[in-house]
Amino acid sequence: MPSLIAWLDASSDEQRRMREIIALFTDRDSRDELGIGQIRDAISNGLFPGTSTLLTRARYALFVPWCFQLAAQRPDPREAAARNERTLISALRRTNERGVLGLRAGETLKTLPSSLYWGTLRTYGILDDSIESTTDLLNRLRERDRRGIPASSEDDLLDQSGRAWTPTFETLPMPDGFPSSVDGGFDLTNAEAGFLRDRVLERAPGTVMAHLVTTGVAPNRESPSPWADPATDGLPAEARDLLRLAATFSIMNHGAALLYNLMLAEERAEIITSESGASDPDGTDAAVTDYRDALTEWALEADAAEVTAWDTTALWAWLATNSTARIAGPTRGYVDQWTKHLRDTDLASIADDDTARGMVRARERSQKRGLARLGNPDRLRGWTGASGSNALTYRWQTVRNIVIDIREGLARDA
Numbered sequence: 001m002p003s004l005i006a007w008l009d010a011s012s013d014e015q016r017r018m019r020e021i022i023a024l025f026t027d028r029d030s031r032d033e034l035g036i037g038q039i040r041d042a043i044s045n046g047l048f049p050g051t052s053t054l055l056t057r058a059r060y061a062l063f064v065p066w067c068f069q070l071a072a073q074r075p076d077p078r079e080a081a082a083r084n085e086r087t088l089i090s091a092l093r094r095t096n097e098r099g100v101l102g103l104r105a106g107e108t109l110k111t112l113p114s115s116l117y118w119g120t121l122r123t124y125g126i127l128d129d130s131i132e133s134t135t136d137l138l139n140r141l142r143e144r145d146r147r148g149i150p151a152s153s154e155d156d157l158l159d160q161s162g163r164a165w166t167p168t169f170e171t172l173p174m175p176d177g178f179p180s181s182v183d184g185g186f187d188l189t190n191a192e193a194g195f196l197r198d199r200v201l202e203r204a205p206g207t208v209m210a211h212l213v214t215t216g217v218a219p220n221r222e223s224p225s226p227w228a229d230p231a232t233d234g235l236p237a238e239a240r241d242l243l244r245l246a247a248t249f250s251i252m253n254h255g256a257a258l259l260y261n262l263m264l265a266e267e268r269a270e271i272i273t274s275e276s277g278a279s280d281p282d283g284t285d286a287a288v289t290d291y292r293d294a295l296t297e298w299a300l301e302a303d304a305a306e307v308t309a310w311d312t313t314a315l316w317a318w319l320a321t322n323s324t325a326r327i328a329g330p331t332r333g334y335v336d337q338w339t340k341h342l343r344d345t346d347l348a349s350i351a352d353d354d355t356a357r358g359m360v361r362a363r364e365r366s367q368k369r370g371l372a373r374l375g376n377p378d379r380l381r382g383w384t385g386a387s388g389s390n391a392l393t394y395r396w397q398t399v400r401n402i403v404i405d406i407r408e409g410l411a412r413d414a
Contacts, residue, residue, distance in 0.1 A: 018203045030153075033388035034256055034360070035331055039315070042323040043246045044394040049204040049225065050123030053117045055398050056099035057186045058196055058405035061126060063088055064114045065165060065176050081138070085112045088179035095185040098180040099401070124199040128163050140164045168195055183403045186405065193409025196235075202408075208232060219400045226251070226395045229278030229400075244319060249309050250366055250392040255298050255350060256338055260360050261389045262351060264293035268380045287385055292351050292390075299347035308343045314338050334363050 015200055032040070044051070065085035074080035086107040090102045101116065102109035114134065121127045131137050141164050163273040172192055175183040188196070193361040197213045204210050214220060223229035225249040235243060273286055302308070312335055319327060338359060342350075349358055364372045373387070 020021060021395050025237060031388040032078065033260060033367075034253075034334075035251055035364050036335065038325045038327055038331065039249070039319070039335070040392050040394065042319055042325040043242070043249065044183070046242050046322055047208045047394055048399045050200075051209070051399055051402070052116070052119060052397050053161055053395055053398055055120065055402060056101060056404045058409075059121055059186045059188050059192065059198060060101070060113050061124070061168075062172065062188075062192055063125060063179070063182075064117050064121065065169060066178055067114070068141060068164075069174070070179070071140070071352075075139045078141055081114070081134075081381075082112060085114060088113070088182065091180055091182050092185065095182070097185050124209060125166050126169055126199060126204045128165060131164065134271060137164060165407075166199070167304070168198070169356050170203070187412070188405055188409025190409060190412045193406045193412070196406050197410065204235050206238055208235060208243055209399065209403075211235050211239060213406050218407050219403055221400065221404060224399065225391070226399075228398050231403075241314075242318065245314055246392075246394055249306060249315060250304050250341060250394075251298075251302050252310070252339055254308050254391040255302060255342065256318070256356075256360055256363075257296070257388050257390075258291055258295050258298055259309045259350060259356060260364065260374075262288065262295065262389060263357060263360065264380065264387065265291055265385075269373060271377050271380055283386075291389075295351045296348070299350060302342070302347050308347070311343075312339050330366060334359070334366075352364055360385060374375050 022114075064085070067088060068077075068081050070084055071077045071081035086109070089100070089102040089109060090107055093103060093106060101113050118134075122129075124130075127137065128140070131140060162312055173194060175181075177183070200213050201210050205253045208226060211234075215231055215234065217233065219229050219231040223231075225247070226232050227243055232243060268285040269288055314337075316327075316332065319325060339357075341356060341359065345353055346357070361374050364374055371379065373383060
């Protein structure tokens with residue numbers, strides 16, 4: 001059972017990453033069909049440190065520590081922490097608010113909020129930097145409890161040895177009745193929002209994330225991408241350059257994703273028509289038209305963004321100095337080759353470009369081998385109409401909602 005062993009041996013951060021991959025594979029428009037996920041994730045981390053697509057609301061970054069604080073006083077802290085989180089789930093389900101983790105599963109939820117928010121707590125220093133796992137945290141909390149140190153002890157704020165949290169967290173009052181009831185639901189108090197803002201500013205200065213929690217313009221809840229939102233105007237130079245790189249890479253990659261889906265739609269239409277003897281029995285021809293139209297729109301967007309003037313030098317240089325991601329040689333080669341081809345071709349004709357089609361087909365085959373869809377009738381029959389067809393937005397929907405939570409809290413009376 002190597003897969004189970006690998007899961008059990010994984011660190012909390014690795015488990016979170018595994019769950020994020022699984023979540024992406026349940027969203028047909030978000031799957032990494034052409035193998036650029038490492039680049040996407042590295043850029044996402046640079047723009048918005050401490051985030052993942054699994055996050056929903058900002059106040060969970062406080063709920064989770066409070067669940068563990070209460071658990072430290074129990075005979076079995078680990079079991080008590082899990083019980084507290086499940087009690088919290090029930091309380092939040094009663095609020096009917098958006099973003100409740102476990103809304104359908106309730107207390108039977110297997111992946112608790114602490115697993116999803118652990119990376120956030122570590123990145124932003126809400127957890128003490130010396131704590132790497134939930135076991136470390138529970139041991140630290142039990143030791144503090146054994147020594148009789150109150151959570152907000154003045155001595156503890158001065159003596160940071162044995163500390164579990166950043167000192168300012170321990171000054172935030174826990175809601176009355178927590179976790180059986182949650183006063184205010186997901187609404188951050190002014191003090192809570194200020195705490196989270198300060199954590200971002202201290203641990204991720206100069207990033208797009210830091211800009212978003214301080215700029216005078218709040219994100220638009222309906223904006224499709226960070227570069228399309230006025231809230232990202234006026235970024236500091238490095239953050240602006242990274243966002244521009246992110247936008248260009250997204251547009252460049254989107255062309256390949258749309259072409260891949262067009263090719264799937266065409267091949268599936270041929271198979272279904274051949275097998276049924278009828279013309280377009282399931283509407284697949286409409287998908288072919290839709291993807292051709294989307295590629296026409298993409299070509300206009302790519303021209304406007306001057307994608308053909310871009311090379312990958314800046315991308316590889318940024319990754320080399322700002323990310324621990326190890327981009328495989330074949331992935332670099334594919335990105336370089338695709339980018340060069342866009343420079344040398346007429347973007348308006350990309351839908352029928354044999355060279356581009358060959359590159360996409362070869363890339364899928366190298367990534368999936370026998371599970372590739374193109375040229376595989378069995379796999380094509382099960383295709384549902386979209387596979388990784390959306391443009392990359394680098395967790396924007398998640399980040400946008402988290403930032404709005406913080407900003408709305410800051411606007412509340414202290």
